[in-house]
Amino acid sequence: MPEPTTFEKLDARARMVLPFGLTLMLVLFGMTPTHIPGLAQITPMYALIAVYFWSIYRPDLLGYGLGFFIGILEDLLTGAPLGVGALTILLTQWVLFNQQKFFNAKPFAITWFTFVLVALGGAMLKWVFIGVIDDGGFTPFGHLFASYLITVAVYPIIAWLFAKAQTGLLADT
Amino acid sequence: MKQPTGQISRLGTLKYLAQRFAFLSLIGLTFALMLIGKADTVLVERARTAVNDAVTPILRVMAAPAATISQFISNLEELGAIRQENAKLREANERLLQWQAVAQKLENENRQLRGLLATVPEPQAQSVSARVVADSGGAFAQSLLVTAGGRDGVAKGQAVMTAEGLVGRVTQAGYRSARVLLITDINSRIPVRVGEAGDRAILTGDNSGRPRLVYLGVTSAVAPGDRVVTSGDAGAFPPGLPVGRVVVAEEGNTVVDPYFTRDRLHYVEILDFGLSGILTELDKAAK
Numbered sequence: 001m002p003e004p005t006t007f008e009k010l011d012a013r014a015r016m017v018l019p020f021g022l023t024l025m026l027v028l029f030g031m032t033p034t035h036i037p038g039l040a041q042i043t044p045m046y047a048l049i050a051v052y053f054w055s056i057y058r059p060d061l062l063g064y065g066l067g068f069f070i071g072i073l074e075d076l077l078t079g080a081p082l083g084v085g086a087l088t089i090l091l092t093q094w095v096l097f098n099q100q101k102f103f104n105a106k107p108f109a110i111t112w113f114t115f116v117l118v119a120l121g122g123a124m125l126k127w128v129f130i131g132v133i134d135d136g137g138f139t140p141f142g143h144l145f146a147s148y149l150i151t152v153a154v155y156p157i158i159a160w161l162f163a164k165a166q167t168g169l170l171a172d173t
Numbered sequence: 174m175k176q177p178t179g180q181i182s183r184l185g186t187l188k189y190l191a192q193r194f195a196f197l198s199l200i201g202l203t204f205a206l207m208l209i210g211k212a213d214t215v216l217v218e219r220a221r222t223a224v225n226d227a228v229t230p231i232l233r234v235m236a237a238p239a240a241t242i243s244q245f246i247s248n249l250e251e252l253g254a255i256r257q258e259n260a261k262l263r264e265a266n267e268r269l270l271q272w273q274a275v276a277q278k279l280e281n282e283n284r285q286l287r288g289l290l291a292t293v294p295e296p297q298a299q300s301v302s303a304r305v306v307a308d309s310g311g312a313f314a315q316s317l318l319v320t321a322g323g324r325d326g327v328a329k330g331q332a333v334m335t336a337e338g339l340v341g342r343v344t345q346a347g348y349r350s351a352r353v354l355l356i357t358d359i360n361s362r363i364p365v366r367v368g369e370a371g372d373r374a375i376l377t378g379d380n381s382g383r384p385r386l387v388y389l390g391v392t393s394a395v396a397p398g399d400r401v402v403t404s405g406d407a408g409a410f411p412p413g414l415p416v417g418r419v420v421v422a423e424e425g426n427t428v429v430d431p432y433f434t435r436d437r438l439h440y441v442e443i444l445d446f447g448l449s450g451i452l453t454e455l456d457k458a459a460k
Contacts, residue, residue: 028228031307031318032235035243037436041382043310064192068199072206076224078309079316079344079352082210082217083203090199097192130313133207137359139312139380147312 015169019061020070022165023050026158027074041143044151047074048122049158051089052115055096056103057166067093081133088122088129095121108159115155123148222347225318229350232306233320240439298411299445301325303351305438315358315380319441322347330409332444338415338432339363339403340441353441356416356431357384364406365416368399376401376416376429383420386427395422401429411446 004012030046047070054062071086078085095118096103103111123144131138210217251258303321321327323346333340333353341361345352354361361378367386372393374386389395399419405412421428 028232028235030310032232032239033305033308033436033438034239035436035439037434038382040308040310040435041315041380042312043308045311064195064199068202071203073224076221077228077307077318078311079221079314079354080309080311081207082220083206086206087200087203090196090203094196126313129207133211134359137379139359143312143381 016061018165018169019050019054019058019162020066022162023047023054023062023066023070024073026050027070027077031077042147042150044154045119045123045126045147046154046158047071047085047089048092048119049115049151049155050162051092052096052118052155053159053162055093056100056111057163058170059093059097059100061170064090064093081130084126084129084133088126091125092118092122108156112155112159116152119148119151119155123151218345221352222345222350225345225350225352226322226347229306229318229320229347232318233304236304236306243436244439299326301327301443301445302440303327303443304440306350308435308438312380315355315361315378316344317341317353317355317438317441319351319353319443320349321443322349322351324348326445327351327443328445332403332410332414332446334414334442334444335433335438335440337434338417339410340433340438342409343443351443355435357382357435363416364404364409365401366404366412367393367395367401367419370394371404373404373406374427382435383428383430384417386419386429389427395419395427397422 026046026049030043033040051062051067051070067089068086071089072082074080074085075082103114127139127144301321303319303325305317305319307318309316309318317340319333327343327346329343329346331343333342339356341353341355341358342363343351344354355378356363356376357378357380359378359380361376361384363376365374365376365386366372367374367389370393372390372395374389374393376384377387378384386395386401397419399422401416401419403410403412403414403416415432417429417431419427420430
């Protein structure tokens, strides 16, 4: 096999950071104003969707370190208490990394259903921690639940896009 | 992923231990950050403003398509109802002209009376317009990022308005960006006056779209439809900025519908009245 050229090396590197890059893009996308009435208060938890997807399909490319970084960035950008987003992501990763055998070659419906459970855990964790840090200022439960439902509903779209990116750009790595 | 067989089990164990160690230390770090965030707000605030300043140019580009689409859609909608709109505007115009006459008369009278009393004039507001490039979104925090910061004279504590009414106040001011805490955020507290009687209360957000009035006097007779304006207490905002309208007035539960429309926030105006404001001090004390 010939030695890879500089361009090939760069290309391979770029592909390796794809999951991280796409996750960052999604977090920023979640912050752009959509101007759709009523959506702002229940924006889906995009970071959780992205981390869930990559933790199942490419855990080697989005480990704890990057997960932590994304969580902290999300906290800093959204103005949420620092550390809560990172904690949610780390615990999600921990659960999924320990269940890799379960997800092996499972159909989409199963991974979606599991997401329904994982996202519920993530949303509740965030709700409790932010409430405690804000000295008992708990977000109304209805809003939390609406945000959770929309997160679950959006999951297939994001997963489909990510799967396209994965099969197109990461298939041979 | 594809390791040759052989030392794989030892390598695997080592990798597992390293991962476990990374996980536990990062968990420890998040808890440490939570404590730091609670104790030393200055440090965290500096980190936040630095990140906001860095990301705002990217968000600015990303926000453009959505803004264009929403404007296009609203243009189409307006086109459909243009006749009725015109009739309505003509009628409104007539009514407003009458009000203008009244206002001019009152203004003259006011000036004369002030002159008689030798009142010190109120401070004039300097204002900066800024584009909204990010809405924190989600159920947990209600804030905006706007494209004006310290270089434009924006500072912590300033009031943020649209033509409709009060939107919130600046909680962090970076160099080219600032964060605006909406009046609907769970951490927002605004001293207000309600109705014609001008009863004092504190407008408290709860992360829903409709903030509540607390510390309303027992004798106050607040009814749905009453106007809510800033009171100017605590020196945070000047008095009289329009905030919203009371929609529910029950015993112990008074809900206000803000005048501003969140999904139509494209530009906001940041007002500087030269008031230092103690709300920021209150924040520090609360944290």
